[in-house]
Amino acid sequence: MExxxxxxxxxxxxxxxxxxxxFRPKDVVTVISTDEKVHSRCMLHKYLGHExxxxxxxxxxxxxxxxxxxxxxxxxxxKRIDTAAKTVFFGESYSAPYDKLLIATGSGFFIPPxxxxxxxxxxxxxxxxxxxxxxxxxxxKGRRVFIVGSGLVGLDAASALCERGAEITIAExxxxxxxxxxxxxxxxxxxxxxxxxxxxxxxxxxxSDAVVDEAGNITEVILSNxxxxxxxxxxxxxxxRPRIQIALDSGIAAExxxxxxxxxxxxxxxxxxxxxxxxxxGVWPDAMAQGKAAARNMAGVDEAYPKPxxxxxxxxFFGVTMLSVGRLDLTEGADILVHKTPTEYKKAIVKDGRLxxxxxLGDISNHGLYLHLIRSGIDISxxxxxxFRLTFADFYxxxxxxxxxxxxx
Amino acid sequence: MKRxxxxxxxxDGCKNCTLACMESHREDGGRGLYTLDLTDPAxxxxxxxxxxGKGGYLPIFCRHCDDPDCAGxxxxxxxxxxxxxxxxxxxxxxxxxxxxxVMACRYGVPAVSPDRKRMIKCDFCQHLEEGPACVRAxxxxxxxxxxx
Numbered sequence: 001m002e003x004x005x006x007x008x009x010x011x012x013x014x015x016x017x018x019x020x021x022x023f024r025p026k027d028v029v030t031v032i033s034t035d036e037k038v039h040s041r042c043m044l045h046k047y048l049g050h051e052x053x054x055x056x057x058x059x060x061x062x063x064x065x066x067x068x069x070x071x072x073x074x075x076x077x078x079k080r081i082d083t084a085a086k087t088v089f090f091g092e093s094y095s096a097p098y099d100k101l102l103i104a105t106g107s108g109f110f111i112p113p114x115x116x117x118x119x120x121x122x123x124x125x126x127x128x129x130x131x132x133x134x135x136x137x138x139x140x141k142g143r144r145v146f147i148v149g150s151g152l153v154g155l156d157a158a159s160a161l162c163e164r165g166a167e168i169t170i171a172e173x174x175x176x177x178x179x180x181x182x183x184x185x186x187x188x189x190x191x192x193x194x195x196x197x198x199x200x201x202x203x204x205x206x207x208s209d210a211v212v213d214e215a216g217n218i219t220e221v222i223l224s225n226x227x228x229x230x231x232x233x234x235x236x237x238x239x240x241r242p243r244i245q246i247a248l249d250s251g252i253a254a255e256x257x258x259x260x261x262x263x264x265x266x267x268x269x270x271x272x273x274x275x276x277x278x279x280x281x282g283v284w285p286d287a288m289a290q291g292k293a294a295a296r297n298m299a300g301v302d303e304a305y306p307k308p309x310x311x312x313x314x315x316x317f318f319g320v321t322m323l324s325v326g327r328l329d330l331t332e333g334a335d336i337l338v339h340k341t342p343t344e345y346k347k348a349i350v351k352d353g354r355l356x357x358x359x360x361l362g363d364i365s366n367h368g369l370y371l372h373l374i375r376s377g378i379d380i381s382x383x384x385x386x387x388f389r390l391t392f393a394d395f396y397x398x399x400x401x402x403x404x405x406x407x408x409x
Numbered sequence: 410m411k412r413x414x415x416x417x418x419x420x421d422g423c424k425n426c427t428l429a430c431m432e433s434h435r436e437d438g439g440r441g442l443y444t445l446d447l448t449d450p451a452x453x454x455x456x457x458x459x460x461x462g463k464g465g466y467l468p469i470f471c472r473h474c475d476d477p478d479c480a481g482x483x484x485x486x487x488x489x490x491x492x493x494x495x496x497x498x499x500x501x502x503x504x505x506x507x508x509x510x511v512m513a514c515r516y517g518v519p520a521v522s523p524d525r526k527r528m529i530k531c532d533f534c535q536h537l538e539e540g541p542a543c544v545r546a547x548x549x550x551x552x553x554x555x556x557x
Contacts (some may be wrong), residue, residue: 011484041506042484059486096473285482285513314508319525323512333456364511365520365529366457372515392516393459393467396417403414404472405516 002027004298005088005096007078007246008104009033010041011284012275012291014060016102019295021068030071030098032090034079038064039129041106042284044377048132049108057129081250083268100298101271103247103258104291107240109278112148116210122217122233122386127240135161135235142232143167146221148207150317154237155190158199161316168199169229173238175204181313183403185345186361198264202229214268242277262304264294272298281310291383309375314364323364326357326374339388346388366391378409410495411436411533412557415468419551422458429546430454433534450523455531456543468552470543471518471531473497478518479510479530488528495557496535501527520535 004020006013009031039047043057055062065072065203076090087097109125111118122138125131127384134155139145141244143166147154150172158168172179176187177194191201202223211220211228220228242257253259253267257279274290276282281290286308293305312325326349334351349357358370369392372382380387383394397408431452432445439445446452457469473490477497480488487504490497506526511519520529534541546551 040484040486040505042507046505057485059484061486145447284484285509288481312512314512316506316508318527321508321521321525323508325512363521364508366511366517368510368512368514368519371512391457391459392469393461396461396467398415398417402475403412404474405556407515 002406003097004029004100004102005098006031006102006104006298007033007088008102008106008275008277009035009038009072009074010104010106010275011059011287012294013104014038014064014101015288015291016104016216016274016295016298017070018060018068019292021070022297023296023299023301028071029068030073030096031065032073032076032088032096034077035128036074036076037129039244040284041127044126044129044132044179045156045160047129048126048135048157048161049163051160054129058096058264078246079249081107081246081271083250083252083271086270098270101272102294103252103266103273103277103290104117104242104275104287105246105277107282109153109236110239110241111153111236112238114207114209116212116218117234117236118217120210120212120216120218120234124233124235125152126235126237135233138233139166143174144172144230145169145235146207146229146231146233147235147237149237149239150174150201150203151180151237151239152178152313154235155194155315155317157235157237158194159197162194162197162199169231170194170199170204171202171205171207173204173206177201177203178315179384181315181322181328183328183347183359185323185340186347186359189320189345189361190315190317190322191276193320197318209316210383227376232314240276240282242279244277247273247277258270261300262306263297264290264305281308283312285312286310309371312371321362321364323358323360323367324369325359325371326355328357330356330367335384337384337387348387350380350384350387353379353388355380369395372407376407410557411554412473412495413533413541414553414555415470416551416553417461417467419549420458420466421549421551422460422466423548424458425546425548426456426468426543426552427454427458429542430456430531431500432536433542434532436519441444453520453523455520455529463556469516469518470552471497472516473533478513478515482509482513484509494533496533497530499528499532501531504528 008378040059044054139171208224210218244254247254258273272294274294275287339346344362345361399404484504
């Protein structure tokens with residue numbers, strides 16, 4: 001009987017636990033998590049917006065651990081791994097021995113070194129359910145919110161709170177909102193819809209200092225142009241960093257992220273890592289795929305994990321939907337094709353007959369093939385005249401054996 | 410486990426399958442093609458018959474893939490591969506309408522609902538005892554339910 005221990009109950013940790021249970025029905029699978037409840041980080045705004053409760057943002061059933069006979073040790077943070085004795089240590093004096101270990105600690109929000117920001121008790125991240133709980137508490141006392149960063153996380157928080165009547169100011173260092181996913185036009189559409197809902201944007205400007213009260217709480221953010229913005233609390237959405245402390249403290253190779261090989265093995269035998277903490281990608285589907293691949297390797301299936309293609313996202317704010325795949329910023333030597341109507345905006349970046357970036361704002365139905373075209377580098381040079389109307393019919397093929405589709409190129 | 414097998418060469422492009430899908434999933438309580446509002450986006454079909462540009466037709470139906478891109482990307486748990494039936498089940502209550510599934514399906518099957526609060530894809534007509542309406546509507550047997 002083997003003992004599998006997983007640190008973390010996010011997308012990677014939970015998907016790994018499921019796969020291990022499926023492959024090894026009789027072995028012991030244990031998940032140790034700082035989080036009390038399993039929750040989808042991508043759905044925290046539903047909780048903060050009071051649209052759903054904690055169970056409503058659980059991405060597996062409430063009976064997941066019981067049903068799968070998986071031990072869940074919650075509210076405990078692993079402090080140290082003794083890789084020689086193959087044991088993890090957590091809590092006051094608890095330990096769990098393992099035969100195979102998976103580190104799936106995810107990533108944590110990052111606070112830039114702005115004076116007072118790192119110490120102030122009213123500066124929150126928006127990453128875990130515990131962050132959302134703290135914001136909820138703070139919101140009961142004051143409704144003026146200052147959000148640093150207008151990426152998906154910042155806008156998620158803004159959309160949730162403005163529905164509840166918050167007075168929101170969002171500062172973005174870049175000259176437009178959601179700078180990684182948009183171009184200027186798409187950004188202007190989102191900016192307007194947020195402004196129509198009462199949010200205020202400060203673009204191309206950052207916070208450089210703060211005024212604090214006697215308790216150390218920030219009462220005013222001072223911008224780089226000297227302007228003071230009064231606020232009740234601050235949400236940091238200026239990026240995340242892989243959580244690697246446990247690896248650093250345990251002699252597992254890590255720099256900015258935990259180093260893994262093509263089978264998601266770390267530098268220490270029988271210790272694997274998956275998800276955000278590997279730094280390979282920061283999006284949900286890749287964390288799920290890594291969790292599954294790592295688990296299969298832990299279970300003895302020799303499976304290579306191909307490098308993920310991390311540039312992909314969708315957004316849906318106030319019913320404005322957008323799909324953004326590939327690199328919209330790399331346009332040197334590329335053709336930029338644009339299609340614009342009153343209800344739709346599409347943009348394709350094509351280089352050497354291959355799609356390298358695609359943006360669609362409006363109805364994004366049936367758009368999945370664009371990600372595949374980019375990821376697989378499929379030659380579309382003969383199809384540029386209908387680049388915005390491509391469907392699977394243009395690449396149609398059927399796998400005769402199992403009846404699934406297959407690209408024929 | 411069952412899958413709708415497709416033989417494109419047999420398809421005449423009559424779109425009876427498309428109408429049958431719309432009829433099977435209409436939410437206005439009515440029955441029968443004569444009262445089906447073909448222009449209402451709420452009645453959109455989950456299958457599509459597209460031209461191959463050479464006089465032939467290419468049916469695009471959800472494959473309920475063995476390793477589904479859509480379920481693999483779902484961050485709410487709304488899309489789940491059912492290991493017993495083989496179908497990719499969808500729970501609209503759980504869905505957060507993030508549309509990562511739309512992005513992930515390499516065959517471009519999932520669609521966005523008109524109110525942008527749900528996704529739309531084939532549910533294998535699990536509400537009908539007799540199975541998928543599209544298959545029964547096809548006069549050419551270009552689509553057929555088979556065991557896999």
